[in-house]
Amino acid sequence: MTKPSQPRNIPEHAAPFLKWAGGKRWLANTVAQLLRNPGGNYIEPFLGGGAVFFEIECQAAILSDINKELINAYRVVRDRTDELVRLLCCLEIRKSLFNRIRREGCVDPVARAARLLYLNRTAFNGLYRVNQRGEFNVPFGCKAGTRLVDRNALVICSEMLGRAVLMPGDFRNPLVFAGPNDSVFLDPPYTVKHNNNGFRQYNETIFSWNDQIALAKIANRLAALGTRVVVTNAFHHEVVALYSKRLFQPYVVKRPTTIAANRSARGVCSELVLLSDSISASEGLRRFDVPVLVPLRHGAF
Known part of the structure; x- marks a missing residue:
């Protein structure tokens, strides 16, 4: 296994870019x-x-x-931040697009990461959840004013993830x-x-x-x-x-x-x-x- 890379300069404080069921932000x-x-x-x-x-x-x-989709998203945030940001900036928040993205899969790692972040941001209660077949099963329902991407926040996360083996x-x-x-x-x-x-x-x-x-x-x-x-x-x-x-x-x-x-x-x-x-x-x-x-x-x- 490749060891974690040598630490870069510690960035300003990072925050999770995903909301996850069972998450421990409170602790x-x-x-x-x-x-x-x-x-x-x-x-x-x-x-x-x-x-x-x-x-x-x-x-x-x-x-x-x-x-695996989650780890792929972390790798893309770490290694291909700008590509991910550009793709997310091309997407709009609307129910019809949400349903299409939820229904359709993709192969490209950056597209897969963008799909996960989009669904996480725009799903009801801000959750990413799949059924036993691995299918995303949360309906559309994001709050007014939801932002799909915050480039500065992702860059800080990328810096911190640069110290990690995923x-x-x-x-x-x-x-x-x-x-x-x-x-x-x-x-x-x-x-x-x-x-x-x-x-x-x-x-x-x-x-x-x-x-x-x-x-x-x-x-x-x-x-x-x-x-x-x-x-x-x-x-x-x-x-x-x-x-x-x-x-x-x-x-x-x-x-x-x-x-x-x-x-x-x-x-x-x-x-x-x-x-x-x-x-x-x-x-x-x-x-x-x-x-x-x-x-x-x-x-x-």
């Missing part, structure tokens, strides 16, 4: 503060919208996601390269709707229980090496039990849900955050004044 600052480590690589195998990566300002990174594929692949001096953020797909009712059943098609077991085994191994690891997951006792009590401290964080179209249907949910023992959690929380993480006490479930 990115906290995770970045706990994982920031100038001496090693930052590794994230469930990249999604990349909120933590853009927040952490690392010098070198290995980023991965099972969604790998499509299984979550296990990038974790092979993790060592004691590295920082790892693990944010597997999960739903919080069924934390206390049918958790395994409702998550099986999102991220199977066997995947959860495999991920926890890798996380435990890395934590034993001294790797700095943060895991976010569903707040469920069976998930907590997968992680070594000696190597991980569990926390619960409460946040408002934002995906429901009707604001009245949105509520508050609890999510699990696990910090490896190599992260001095109490020191970090005092130092950075992070109030959102509450230690999970024995017998909390």
Whole structure:
């Protein structure tokens, strides 16, 4: 594998250019503060919208996601920014064009990236979501005043992505390269709707229980090496039990849900955050004044 390129000058702060279901913008600052480590690589195998990566300002990174279209978009933003901007500037925001772009595929990498960004910007609630056949299935519905492209923002993202190796594929692949001096953020797909009712059943098609077991085994191994690891997951006792009590401290964080179209249907949910023992959690929380993480006490479930 090619190692991350030598770091360029750190650009001004970047922000995610995609809105992604399950994204961690709301927690990115906290995770970045706990994982920031100038001496090693930052590794994230469930990249999604990349909120933590853009927040952490690392010098070198290995980023991965099972969604090949997503990784292609990141590569195009990194390597072919101007071509992508020119193509997006030729597109208009209207329902008929949205439906045609949603229906039709394309082969060229830049066109594929433009398609993903266009659909993400103009779909209802700003989401990019596909069904089990890999077909985009969110209807048109962007807000008034939506901009398809912000060239300056993409250029900043391109600068930050210049420090990263981008790998499509299984979550296990990038974790092979993790060592004691590295920082790892693990944010597997999960739903919080069924934390206390049918958790395994409702998550099986999102991220199977066997995947959860495999991920926890890798996380435990890395934590034993001294790797700095943060895991976010569903707040469920069976998930907590997968992680070594000696190597991980569990926390619960409460946040408002934002995906429901009707604001009245949105509520508050609890999510699990696990910090490896190599992260001095109490020191970090005092130092950075992070109030959102509450230690999970024995017998909390």
